[in-house]
Amino acid sequence: MANWLEAKVKRLIWWNEKLFSLVVTADIEPFTAGQYTKLALQIGDERVARAYSFVNPPSSKNLEFYLIKLDDGTLSAALARLEPGDSVQIAAKSHGFFTLDEVPSAEQLWMLSTGTAIGPFLSMLQEQQVWQQFQHLVLVHCVRHSQDLSYKEMILELQEQYPQLHYVPVVTRERDATPLTKRIPQLITSGELFTHVQLEASPDMAQFMICGNPDMVKETSQCLMDLGYNRNRRRSPGQITVEQYW
Template sequence: MTAVTAAPKANAAFNVEHVTHVHHWTDQLFTFRTTRSPALRFQSGQFVMIGLEVAGRPLVRAYSIASPHYAEELEFYSIKVADGPLTSRLQSIQVGDEVLVGRKPTGTLVLDALLPGRTLYLLATGTGLAPFLSLARDPEVYDRFERVVLTHTCRAEADLGYRELLETLHAHPELGEFVGERLSYYPTLTRGAFKTQGRITDLIESGKLARDLDLPPLDPSNDRLMVCGGPPMLADLRALLDARGFAEGSLAEPGAYVYEKAFAG
């Protein structure tokens, strides 16, 4: 049973979906999947408002959709916040429970907001990985780019959710032919011993990221980037990219990089 007793009611802004799967990675991270309305259409990388009905009113936050656009179910990757208005309740959901899902996906982490390029970098911290789980499983990404680099920075090794999936995506029975050797998954930790350590900004600045992946230094004429994570990481990476001549993009005016401004809480 969930902490919410009132059954959600559909309205113009939300669909009522049912939880089909819940997986707790750690005491701070979990994944859940829901049914998907046939009317919901989204681009890989976008987010929707999701939540629960509390005291007769919707309590919602922005969540990136972790599933690719063609998936039959919707998947979300969430933190657990003990005193968070939504996540304190959402972390207790079980299979069969009802969740509100917004009907209007949006977001800046879409392919059409980027200019054509050679290498696509997907830079994530924590649950900022979610939109890139969608994009990494979208064949169109591999049609547009020769190489895709997905970095995931966390504090501890246990926080590297989806690690096994990303390490074996090249062998996926349906996606393997698209992914091949073009996807490089690059996990790194900021605490504890691990094969790769450090903040992604430091790994870019030092050149270690490029050396480890046998790639040239970031070049605005060839490289495109998507960034999703906490505010400090976003600020640091934007400053780094701006200083290197990368122009921020949008659907109205595609550029060399985009970042997501919405956060779950």
């Protein structure tokens, strides 16, 4: 059973008519970048709860979550109606193993995400650990439409601070919106992703973290395994660490 706390809404940031970020404050237990917690609201006579990853680094007092407002989403629609000063319930303890502590050190770290699943990577990139653990970092954010490329300003600021960060936005349903327009598995299989970033990847120098919907995670993992990479497990370290984002 989760230990629920009251969180106060600080602000909502709307990226477009569907995507928004919810910023709250609450005295939760310490967490690790890449982990998730649960948000909940009392809707009718039921507490409706869902898991959301942190966008903010653990050092931040503000807790930020990146959400999509779903037409049939009971909780997301209710969260989208919140205003500053309102309350939302938050689990005191965070969970998850999609963290840098679980990833072997390497020369390169490839962060592959779709949609709102970029959130945990943004949390990691705002911490010092990732810059000490890897020499090259590639953040791939694949979306359908260019208006879905949220957090670009933050990412560009990180690039200025850390030149070893390669940001690769990918828009799949608008012609010529970005240099790369295919889905992530296709970009890996064809080699276009590596050519675009001008990095040669191999199992002895690259780690991949994949965060997205289950089909994307499965397909991307298989493409990498076909190239000789292995799933990363505690008993047998590999190069592929995954998080399914619903």
